[in-house]
Amino acid sequence: MELRPAHEGSRAREARFEALSGVVAEPLHRYLRRRADADSVDDVLAETMLVLWRRLEDVPGLGAEGSVDPDEVLPWCYGVTRGCLANARRTERRRLRLVERLTQVAAPQPEAEADHLELHQALGTLGAVDREVVLLWAWEGLTPSAIAQVTGLTANAASIRLHRAKKKIAARLDRKNAHQAGHRTDEEGSRR
Structure with a gap:
């Protein structure tokens, strides 16, 4: 059994993530632009990409060599994005409730x-x-x-x-x- 340096494995992981990002970044950004306020789109996208990095081995349709099947990858990534957006909304609601209690002013509705x-x-x-x-x-x-x-x-x-x-x-x-x-x-x- 030949041992490879740890950085070779990390390079392969980075290459797989870059291939995934190249396919999903723009569709996920569009998804978020349509559902979130402009101020939070980039933050939620960054959180989504972090989750995708952490769960890279779980992404369906992502080959070990970095091949990406968009038909399998995108629905799963939309699901991750949807969860990240829900978390961001919950966090924002908690923040707004606190601000409202502190100032006794309701947040404006879009x-x-x-x-x-x-x-x-x-x-x-x-x-x-x-x-x-x-x-x-x-x-x-x-x-x-x-x-x-x-x-x-x-x-x-x-x-x-x-x-x-x-x-x-x-x-x-x-x-x-x-x-x-x-x-x-x-x-x-x-x-x-």
């Missing part, structure tokens, strides 16, 4: 973009998991099986949740558009 206000309102009617399923599908372009891996749902449950959430959003947007266009809904017609 406003939805004006041109997408109806869509944000429709998304707001969904539960947290359903909203995340829709956003993973719409913004990240994930399939229901990849969404299942990110959220911890089964592929079937993710598919059903996605279908129902899309129908709920469409119905809500259609109702608003029907009222704005001056059309009667079936409910209005039956009252007369």
Whole structure:
């Protein structure tokens, strides 16, 4: 058995991590830009990359020689990022509660973009998991099986949740558009 210097193993690990980073850094950054305030995006991404470094051996789709299969790696990394974001939000909520108690002032709520206000309102009617399923599908372009891996749902449950959430959003947007266009809904017609 030939012993190699320890730095050779660390170089191989660094090369594997660099290959992983090259594939996942930009998609994870986009994921966070859509879900976190601009001030915390880089911090959460750094925390995610630290977790990925620590758990490098656990990353599915990452070969020992540094080959990366994006279809296997990305859903797992989105799951890690989602967890890091949840931790950051919990930390921020605790900090805000403390500041609020100290100053007796509530933190301001972020406003939805004006041109997408109806869509944000429709998304707001969904539960947290359903909203995340829709956003993973719409913004990240994930399939229901990849969404299942990110959220911890089964592929079937993710598919059903996605279908129902899309129908709920469409119905809500259609109702608003029907009222704005001056059309009667079936409910209005039956009252007369």
